[in-house]
């Protein structure tokens with residue numbers, strides 16, 4: 001970008017500018033201090049009043065005024081939490097604007113209108129804005145203005161800060177011909193400075209340097225389905241998170257009450273992104289890995305590729321539905337009741353008929369009543385007519401007597417127990433039973449593979465979670481016996497810090513929801529990251545979380561770890577086909593150096609010539625390095641490369657290893673014992689990034705991972721500065737690089 005002659009060369013000018021900006025920022029922090037103190041006081045007052053009333057357990061209806069107090073405490077606590085999150089530079093931007101191209105030039109810098117942009121809006125005592133929230137419409141030009149469409153902006157300034165201290169200034173002059181003589185311009189560009197920064201173990205927000213195409217996706221209206229595509233490192237994840245913050249800002253009532261859910265591929269990924277939203281002042285978004293979408297299960301284990309492919313396939317729908325309706329293993333196969341001086345008996349076929357009829361319209365765990373009625377009807381029809389006199393002449397009385405007998409009760413508890421999804425999924429480990437449910441959908445080899453996969457471990461895998469969810473829907477939840485109307489322990493939630501504070505109405509809603517819950521939690525907006533990896537069964541699970549939701553779907557088909565991305569895409573389309581779709585494409589790779597990405601691009605293009613490859617903008621002059629070793633020396637070679645890279649980069653070093661080699665490579669890395677090194681498998685590396693990466697045995701990554709070369713492409717696009725591959729052959733290298 002064109003810059004005016006640089007008065008900023010003059011150190012004095014720079015010092016003066018820094019001091020002036022610091023003065024304004026100090027003012028903002030002072031105001032925040034005042035606001036924080038008054039918010040803390042409000043919270044303390046509320047808690048004290050709650051305790052003074054000594055209410056213990058109370059009925060809401062009997063306590064007038066409690067709701068009001070509760071809201072007060074909650075709002076105050078929320079505000080503190082929000083303000084506490086501000087210390088990574090509350091104010092990060094400034095716009096200096098004139099009145100537009102058709103108006104006279106400003107005579108001096110003082111005539112330009114200045115506007116500060118920050119993580120939250122702060123006003124002075126007179127209610128004048130000291131800084132506006134980055135999500136406010138007035139902040140839009142900060143992200144969207146360009147030299148050709150400057151939107152009245154003359155100078156865009158990014159303030160680099162360390163906590164409350166301004167340490168640098170990066171300016172963009174958008175209208176050089178409109179700039180007054182005395183307007184200082186300094187710095188080399190905020191974006192490049194931010195991209196070259198060493199990486200830590202968690203993702204940072206990009207609020208100071210959001211680019212125009214990203215801003216459009218962030219601020220897109222929350223209607224239907226917003227699809228955000230783009231290659232590796234284009235900011236899809238970080239944009240999706242800023243979008244969540246934007247949606248909460250633009251319609252807080254709707255999205256805070258209805259809930260916003262972000263779904264990502266793994267627990268490690270969720271830990272990596274968890275700081276971004278709090279740093280934007282938002283603490284209410286639910287972040288869940290696909291392995292954690294079913295309550296009570298936190299799956300992190302990954303299946304072997306062949307098993308995962310079967311478990312994710314839509315064909316499992318029919319298999320599970322049949323399993324959920326079949327006989328319970330080891331349940332009695334005859335019912336014999338002695339009544340009216342005679343034995344009445346139902347055999348296996350008759351019991352099966354009763355079961356099928358009971359399940360015709362009702363999920364299993366809800367159908368106990370139907371099943372009981374069906375058994376009585378079947379027993380009645382076998383009860384000799386000549387005995388249907390006296391107490392046995394009335395069918396209803398007959399039913400009461402039958403179902404009251406110990407024999408019936410024992411039988412029924414074994415024949416129609418409440419079934420858990422976990423128990424039914426385990427049944428699939430028996431190849432004979434699985435064969436009965438799956439013979440039309442799966443091949444004999446697939447049946448054997450799936451049964452062995454399920455039998456092989458007690459732990460549920462990430463792919464199992466979607467199956468558990470499907471089974472949960474087929475089985476339904478057993479009705480929970482009515483309890484007394486909700487009673488609340490008021491003080492319980494008030495003691496554990498601000499995040500625990502709930503309003504009365506929220507408690508009430510949760511209690512009711514817990515009692516009535518038939519369906520999983522239901523959100524107003526769902527953001528799905530790394531969406532290309534969701535299997536068809538996972539799509540079914542995820543879409544159950546938002547039957548009425550609007551959606552943001554973020555992904556890159558070239559990085560899919562699902563063997564048939566078209567199938568997964570079709571599953572998504574069919575689940576969300578009723579909603580309008582808006583698409584955005586991000587075109588710049590901000591993560592990888594141009595050298596690293598050029599290599600990764602070559603690798604993927606060999607298999608997917610049409611892959612959507614972004615443009616990597618940052619040159620480092622360092623090419624990726626490919627080392628060749630004996631197969632039995634690979635672990636040591638990986639360790640050596642990692643140790644070497646520690647000395648060459650400031651931040652993190654990721655060592656990405658095929659799962660089967662982890663047992664030999666991990667100990668070598670552990671011996672180095674440096675917390676900047678992380679060992680991980682290709683699937684775990686999804687969405688993450690490191691300053692330097694060692695890729696161990698790329699050809700085994702292709703052969704052992706679902707997704708093959710697409711998985712390798714993910715691995716090759718994790719490094720920001722340096723990359724070394726170690727392999728026993730050069731066969732995997734694209735022609736030019738070998």
Ligand SMILES: Nc1ncnc2c1ncn2[C@@H]1O[C@H](COP(=O)(O)OP(=O)(O)OP(=O)(O)O)[C@@H](O)[C@H]1O
Pocket residue numbers: 191194195203204205206209210211214230231232233234235236237238239556559590591686687688689717
């Ligand atoms: N406008 C920006 N300013 C500064 N950094 C940015 C910007 N956009 C993206 N980045 C950085 O680029 C890196 C990649 O972003 P992100 O992980 O969101 O990309 P992605 O498209 O989700 O990648 P992948 O598909 O490979 O997982 C992150 O470090 C992110 O902070």
